[in-house]
Amino acid sequence: MGTTADHGLADTILQNEAELLPEWVRQQLASAGTRRDLMRDEELREQSSQFLKRFTRALKSGAPDDMMAEAWGETRALLEQVSSSRARQGFRPSETAMFIFSLRQPLFDLLRRENKNDTQRLTDDLMTMTSMLDKLGLYTIEVFQKGREEVIARQQQEMLELSTPVVQLWDGILALPLIGTLDSARTQTVMENLLEKIVETGSEVAILDITGVPTVDTLVAQHLMKAVAAARLMGAECIISGIRPQIAQTIVHLGVDLADVTTKASMADAIKHALQRNELMIVSTQKA
Amino acid sequence: MERIPILKMGDCLLVTIQVDMHDRLAMTLQDDLTTRVVETRARGVLIDISALDIVDSFIGRMLGYIAAMARVLDAKTVLVGMQPSVAITLVELGLELPGVNTALNVERGMELIKSAIADGSKPSRNGSGKRRA
Numbered sequence: 001m002g003t004t005a006d007h008g009l010a011d012t013i014l015q016n017e018a019e020l021l022p023e024w025v026r027q028q029l030a031s032a033g034t035r036r037d038l039m040r041d042e043e044l045r046e047q048s049s050q051f052l053k054r055f056t057r058a059l060k061s062g063a064p065d066d067m068m069a070e071a072w073g074e075t076r077a078l079l080e081q082v083s084s085s086r087a088r089q090g091f092r093p094s095e096t097a098m099f100i101f102s103l104r105q106p107l108f109d110l111l112r113r114e115n116k117n118d119t120q121r122l123t124d125d126l127m128t129m130t131s132m133l134d135k136l137g138l139y140t141i142e143v144f145q146k147g148r149e150e151v152i153a154r155q156q157q158e159m160l161e162l163s164t165p166v167v168q169l170w171d172g173i174l175a176l177p178l179i180g181t182l183d184s185a186r187t188q189t190v191m192e193n194l195l196e197k198i199v200e201t202g203s204e205v206a207i208l209d210i211t212g213v214p215t216v217d218t219l220v221a222q223h224l225m226k227a228v229a230a231a232r233l234m235g236a237e238c239i240i241s242g243i244r245p246q247i248a249q250t251i252v253h254l255g256v257d258l259a260d261v262t263t264k265a266s267m268a269d270a271i272k273h274a275l276q277r278n279e280l281m282i283v284s285t286q287k288a
Numbered sequence: 289m290e291r292i293p294i295l296k297m298g299d300c301l302l303v304t305i306q307v308d309m310h311d312r313l314a315m316t317l318q319d320d321l322t323t324r325v326v327e328t329r330a331r332g333v334l335i336d337i338s339a340l341d342i343v344d345s346f347i348g349r350m351l352g353y354i355a356a357m358a359r360v361l362d363a364k365t366v367l368v369g370m371q372p373s374v375a376i377t378l379v380e381l382g383l384e385l386p387g388v389n390t391a392l393n394v395e396r397g398m399e400l401i402k403s404a405i406a407d408g409s410k411p412s413r414n415g416s417g418k419r420r421a
Contacts (some may be wrong), residue, residue: 011316188376202392229384230375234367235391 010059087147100137179212187223211242241270302309314350338369368397
């Protein structure tokens with residue numbers, strides 16, 4: 001398949017665009033993979049027509065085998081735009097790939113009609129077309145995947161921020177319910193949040209609750225101790241609460257020294273201790 | 289020469305570090321403070337580092353030393369107003385300053401010193417004063 005054949009293919013598409021485009025759009029709308037709930041028909045038509053324009057332009061400028069060549073730049077750009085917007089909108093990969101693959105049938109019909117008498121050319125054109133559409137389809141999926149990965153990365157970041165709230169329990173008492181595994185990056189965020197909040201609220205007691213921390217190993221313990229030491233340097237006392245029996249055993253077996261830190265079995269005990277330290281108490285409203 | 293002022297308030301000395309600490313300044317402060325504690329027979333020393341936002345291992349160690357020296361001279365020493373970033377840095381440097389009393393701000397630090405002087409005993413290790421009821 002030489003350049004001339006591709007010129008022919010491009011011309012065939014251009015000449016018949018008027019019927020090819022509506023047919024393609026109809027195919028897309030008819031297929032189960034089109035999410036009419038997520039995007040409007042006009043948007044789809046616009047994307048399709050843009051794609052045909054850029055596709056034929058790229059075909060004319062040659063290099064039908066190398067999708068990464070410069071000639072395909074604008075086609076790739078369009079596909080990237082389509083894929084990543086669909087990834088964000090919540091399309092499935094197959095639904096996104098359908099954008100390219102649904103062009104196969106109408107194009108196939110068109111070529112068969114145009115090259116009725118030239119079997120050689122028909123075969124050549126079909127070969128070119130199939131291989132190109134495959135590559136473009138795969139490229140779409142690749143970009144789609146990348147878009148999804150970005151979504152996941154963003155969510156991870158958000159989770160990191162969400163999962164470390166510092167709560168003010170009372171005047172001068174902060175609580176920090178830790179949930180999930182503590183790694184270095186998270187401890188850093190936790191520590192920074194805690195210290196900022198200590199300054200902001202002028203609190204002298206902070207309760208670190210580790211009920212939601214599944215395992216405590218030496219590294220996690222070391223991270224906790226760092227947070228406690230940093231808070232102490234600023235003039236606040238830390239209480240570690242929510243230590244499950246299993247975890248108490250692990251801590252002692254690992255030889256972690258928690259002697260300098262106030263530890264409580266439950267959050268309730270920690271609150272009681274914190275209130276006492278601030279010379280406060282909770283009384284029942286019921287008259288004795 | 290640049291010096292950090294040391295103010296006398298009753299039987300307390302107040303040191304407010306308002307400029308970036310460099311090594312020479314820290315050494316000077318160490319000399320000045322020990323001299324002043326002996327001169328004035330101060331019972332308490334309050335070091336306010338709320339304006340200090342950069343520390344290195346030397347300055348961190350010096351802060352610990354200065355506090356320890358004042359303690360040897362029988363003055364209750366409290367380090368107040370440490371910035372979060374400074375606290376994190378010191379912990380990462382392994383300088384947890386054990387034995388140094390800390391407080392959130394000058395007010396709390398003063399309460400801590402006063403109650404310690406009144407008790408005649410050393411303030412609690414975790415640097416926490418009793419809040420006024």
